[in-house]
Amino acid sequence: MSEDQKLLAVLRQSADAEIVDAIETLIRDAPDHDLNRINALAFAEKRGLDEDRVIAAFLHAARIGLFEMSWNVLCPGCGGVLEAGMSLKSVNQSEYCCSLCAAGYEPTLDEMVEVTFTVSPRVRKIAAHDPDSLPMNEYMRQIFWGSGIDLPEDFERLIEEIVLDAVELPAGERAILSLQLPAEFVIVFEPVTHAAQFIDVKGEPTRERQSLSLVLNESHPQNQTLAMRPGPLRISLENHTNRRVLPSVWVAGNELHHMLKQRRSFLTAKRLLTNQTFRDLYRTDTLDIDQRLKITSLTFLFTDLKGSTELYERVGDLVAYDLVREHFRVLQDIVASETGAVVKTIGDAVMATFPTPDHGISAALRMREAMRNLNEQRGQEDLLLKIGIHEGPCLAVTLNDRQDYFGQTVNIASRVQGLAMSRSIFATDSVVEHPEASQIIETQGLRPTLQKTALRGLNDEYLVYEIP
Structure with a gap:
């Protein structure tokens, strides 16, 4: 009997059979990205299952090692994951800052901390178990945004419309991006370090090349908005971190704002703390x-x-x-x-x-x-x-x-x-x-x-x- 079959057999002793069948189908047939940071409420809605019984099943599944539970601090503005940890103990800052939204937030358990479930690597190995191997689009979908963002089916096509240019930059490396700035608000954004540089592009177009230098490090300070003119831009990038980064240039227009407004319910830390199954299983930790x-x-x-x-x-x-x-x-x-x-x-x-x-x-x-x-x-x-x-x-x-x-x-x-x-x-x-x-x-x-x-x-x- 395989590892997943053993664990599913154990799970059937404590969770509804119909829900365990749905989880088994998910593990066996779903694409990789559907097995990373699973939204338990969306899982229940899609299959017409009772939310509380689904939550209980995933909690039991996490307890026996079928899934790994993640507690993610979310930005209320863009829905991005500002911090991810294996327990609520990881939520230990008085304020979390989102560079994409240029705002700081005191964490609350109502809507700012989500709980998601990722299949264990000993059950099924998926790409998200090694986030640094994900291409930019999948990194944004699976790692940067939380499960409350309802990303469209044509996500990749939409990203291509929003992103002017991007580069994968290994640790310690440098790169140069050359592009034409449109007369719109633009963001140079890096999702791994959460760094952002705002550029307000306005005025008369120019043929003279404009230049921008950015150093990417772990501190990711918020930079002041720059004013530039439509026309050529040369961006020099340096990766001073010890991991790969994914800098890209985004047009902060209607497409991006519309995408970020598409929200769905997710399992909040508050709801989990008021769940009897969670209290019974995790009462001391x-x-x-x-x-x-x-x-x-x-x-x-x-x-x-x-x-x-x-x-x-x-x-x-x-x-x-x-x-x-x-x-x-x-x-x-x-x-x-x-x-x-x-x-x-x-x-x-x-x-x-x-x-x-x-x-x-x-x-x-x-x-x-x-x-x-x-x-x-x-x-x-x-x-x-x-x-x-x-x-x-x-x-x-x-x-x-x-x-x-x-x-x-x-x-x-x-x-x-x-x-x-x-x-x-x-x-x-x-x-x-x-x-x-x-x-x-x-x-x-x-x-x-x-x-x-x-x-x-x-x-x-x-x-x-x-x-x-």
Whole structure:
């Protein structure tokens, strides 16, 4: 049995058979570039598969060595990969700069860090395993741009229209490009070192040759925009790095801008951190102890059992323990099915996260109904669940050797849960007024009641809804 067949057999023990069949077909039949930095969401959409089950399958596949997982910092402007690493620990800079966009960005896990999957070289060797062997077009497609750029089928033809000239320059070598500058904005761009030189070409055409010298090194400083006239240009290039570089001259016109606007959904680090399968598989190896990574919007849900102490006294330790365990199992299943993850349990309480408020609201309503069903089965009101939800910015951190979250949003969510009585769901205005969450509540025929209230330990008053 071949290596890939062995690993696929292992994968079938933990992932959906239909998805494993699709992965097997991909590994066997797909062209090389489709096996590099796979976009799990695009994979699911193209084949009509469930996104969360596809994500779970790829996570299990990466864990057993079928794929390699990559965490890539993206430029929000052009979609280029500014940094790539094998784990989230590689995202360790306070700012990432994109020379192509001439802008710097504080990294956030919402839309600036993607997670992709590349087939392992021991399963199938592809060209991207040796990026320095890729021609410029394929380097741009497979290495420079992230999986959120929806590149056209005629990508190579489009590049030929955009690129005026290009050269492959080995380490330590020099080269000269001679070309005619059009009366357009032009960029001399090198994707390996991320170097760029802007040239604003305008004015009367000239027959006199203009000259430009560029030294390519690892620091790739942002150069000031040069003003030149349409006409002949001689570019002297020197490669001071220890690897091959791919300098080229681009016309920054409508074709380039249109191509960069073609986007598609991709698997963000935020979504993966709120995925239960990921937390189960990678619980101790996500962030370094001193990392603090920003998430601009995450939904937190806290639950607690009302009267759990009385429950132990009333039914005895053994029965109460089994009841509480069953309650935890039900809640975790609901959280996972709503694309969320249980961060931790504290006593009889649960802290969970969701990528968006609508999933948090849906989970809360399902939790309440599930507890009602458990109570009906027992014929007693033993499990009375209090639920609080809030959404906002936070920091992803490591606390007590596990991936956790820190910030005022977490504090508020916990305090909102403290307002709830039995069977109550309390949620802040940012949750209830979220369009998709509001639609879920309306579909259920519920009428939330708004109140302005103080939260324990917090100075400000907050707008909180009680969902009956």
